[in-house]
Amino acid sequence: MEEENDMDQAHGSARGTSKPWKKHEDRCHLRFTARTNKPFILERSEYETYRGHIREGAEECYVSFPGRYVSGWDALTSERQNYSVACLFLCTPEDGLGQHYREEASGPCLCHTIYGERSFFSYLLVLPGTLTDDEVTRRREIAKHVKAVVIREDATPEARQLAEEEARKTWNENGRVASWGCQGFQDWKENVEEAVKLKQRLKVVFFPGQVGQGKVAWEDLRHELDLWDDIGCEGDQKCEIAYLDKMWKEKGDDWAYDSVDVTDFLKDEFKVGGDVDAFDGQQWWNGTLLGVPKTVPKDPRDAKWVVQSQDSKSRKLWSSSSQTARLRWQ
């Protein structure tokens, strides 16, 4: 195997097979896709609404996670975990998408504190040409919920400019708040509060090799030029982490959190030797996860996952990148 030096190898054990949670209905789809375009919150068209889940007996609570790691998010929210999850993802106005939270009825919403007045881009949703029809439909629906202007990536410069002007106009008309709203941030705060009350240990997950990087102080958030600078974690995480740091300082160690590399998180979730369904580009195979990347590079396209088919005739072996790997637990 050419990737040998970069891989954790299987040692003949099949640790994954005896897991009690491995039910047919609870398949995990191992799909890594790099999506770094803004606005990120509007781009996870494959995600379902998730409100977080604080479990009473849990010892740990994941409070911040880089959402571009799709398989990681899938594992986090799969409801087969013992830990709590404070992270949430809102898809519709009924869930809170595009809604704003005000401490006082006549006061400003949270957007002014956490995003400042620079989220004009959140009213422009660019559609890459690589999307499936379903994904396009889904993103258009989300755009409608948050009043964002939709433009195709391959649009003419003139069309692009028009779309930007329109987005800027909508942004102004809406008081220059973020299109996706700040209700989600308030709901997240309440989740974390509950976990702290239950004395759960808080966990914050960062990009590979960038643990603790890219932090912004709470009072600087509104002035920060670009929260979506791809350093350390996602832009929305920077607001969360700033809040956690502030609370840790003000309220003490009940608010302390551990910083985790997403590589370590993924390797805890996807163990070498586990039975998976893997897609080789043409068809699904019953396979065994033989190798996972020793490190997960920032660009998921660079990480290699190796699967061997369990078909007794072919014993086909293939590897694919974190970008294209499509695996799910059998």
Ligand SMILES: [Zn+2]
């Ligand atoms: Zn799953």
Ligand SMILES: [Zn+2]
């Ligand atoms: Zn707001």
